[in-house]
Amino acid sequence: MSIYEVLWSPQRLEIPQRSRLFRLEPVGVGTPYTESLSSYLNRLAQEHCLTTQKLVMGEIAPLILINEDNAGLLQKNVSHLLSNSDAKPAINGMREMTGQLVTVLEQLTMRQDLRFLSLFCWKGIIHERGLFRNTRAWCHCCLEEWKQEKKIIYEPLLWSFKDVEVCLRHQQRLIEECPYCGSRSPVISRLSSLGFCSHCYEWLGKDTKEQENVEQYRVTIQGIGELIALTPQLRYEPISIELTRKLQLILLVFEQAIGKDLKLLGELGGIMEPLKIAAKQHQKKPYHLVKLIIPVCEKAKISVSQLFLFNFKELGEILFKNFDLELRL
Numbered sequence: 001m002s003i004y005e006v007l008w009s010p011q012r013l014e015i016p017q018r019s020r021l022f023r024l025e026p027v028g029v030g031t032p033y034t035e036s037l038s039s040y041l042n043r044l045a046q047e048h049c050l051t052t053q054k055l056v057m058g059e060i061a062p063l064i065l066i067n068e069d070n071a072g073l074l075q076k077n078v079s080h081l082l083s084n085s086d087a088k089p090a091i092n093g094m095r096e097m098t099g100q101l102v103t104v105l106e107q108l109t110m111r112q113d114l115r116f117l118s119l120f121c122w123k124g125i126i127h128e129r130g131l132f133r134n135t136r137a138w139c140h141c142c143l144e145e146w147k148q149e150k151k152i153i154y155e156p157l158l159w160s161f162k163d164v165e166v167c168l169r170h171q172q173r174l175i176e177e178c179p180y181c182g183s184r185s186p187v188i189s190r191l192s193s194l195g196f197c198s199h200c201y202e203w204l205g206k207d208t209k210e211q212e213n214v215e216q217y218r219v220t221i222q223g224i225g226e227l228i229a230l231t232p233q234l235r236y237e238p239i240s241i242e243l244t245r246k247l248q249l250i251l252l253v254f255e256q257a258i259g260k261d262l263k264l265l266g267e268l269g270g271i272m273e274p275l276k277i278a279a280k281q282h283q284k285k286p287y288h289l290v291k292l293i294i295p296v297c298e299k300a301k302i303s304v305s306q307l308f309l310f311n312f313k314e315l316g317e318i319l320f321k322n323f324d325l326e327l328r329l
């Protein structure tokens with residue numbers, strides 16, 4: 001076939017499927033600084049030159065609230081979709097609405113990694129009550145640093161947790177009230193721009209030299225960060241019964257270790273009682289991340305990732321080694 005015949009015999013062009021919304025990449029998936037779902041929605045709205053309100057109520061809500069009139073939805077506030085004020089922080093948590101929001105958002109952007117921007121994958125495993133803040137919180141140094149270095153301004157999922165009181169990178173306390181107008185900003189609002197107050201629109205970043213002592217917060221914050229980072233690595237749905245078996249194993253190791261060396265009672269005594277209760281509890285009940293899982297891992301000298309990613313045998317081996325025990329499973 002001559003070159004002319006090739007050029008003049010048009011073939012169907014393979015056009016990849018297009019997504020309805022821009023396929024914006026979330027920041028830091030697989031790291032402790034994974035972007036939060038609320039931050040992603042905010043940035044996605046900016047990419048489309050829309051307010052978060054218009055994006056959520058115009059594009060996402062009609063696919064969730066299928067029985068409601070589309071034009072009517074656009075007039076309503078985002079809180080209509082996210083229901084009561086209690087739902088505002090929960091957008092980054094494990095509520096059913098978060099699951100629906102993620103499903104629709106993944107369809108519209110044709111991405112599969114947006115499920116890692118909230119804690120929804122941990123539903124039924126981690127206790128949600130009291131875990132999340134009701135309003136936004138930020139490290140003013142992180143914001144200022146990203147601005148100076150012309151990096152993406154976003155809000156890590158880590159900042160949504162009540163127990164994350166400081167930024168370990170800058171040794172600064174997270175801020176919840178705007179220093180200019182004193183207001184607290186909702187996690188999602190009609191008009192909000194990341195890094196700016198949603199009431200007075202002032203820039204919230206600031207460079208500070210004074211540092212806080214953050215050591216007392218380190219274990220908890222690193223534990224939460226690890227949980228966020230490991231979520232995409234879970235090859236199975238984290239099942240409560242599997243976690244219960246692992247906690248029972250840790251309890252057995254602690255009891256054996258104390259039996260061998262009574263001095264360990266002082267170190268492990270505080271966590272034994274809650275661990276005993278947890279190991280016996282009904283297997284469908286979720287576990288407390290900050291009061292149980294993280295301190296148990298610390299005392300067992302394992303990381304949160306090892307607890308969830310290692311199988312029962314691997315975990316047993318490392319635990320026996322950590323406490324110098326001869327036991328075999």
Ligand SMILES: [Zn+2]
Pocket residue numbers: 139140141142143167168169170171172
């Ligand atoms: Zn910071």
Ligand SMILES: [Zn+2]
Pocket residue numbers: 178179180181182183197198199200201202
């Ligand atoms: Zn303000």
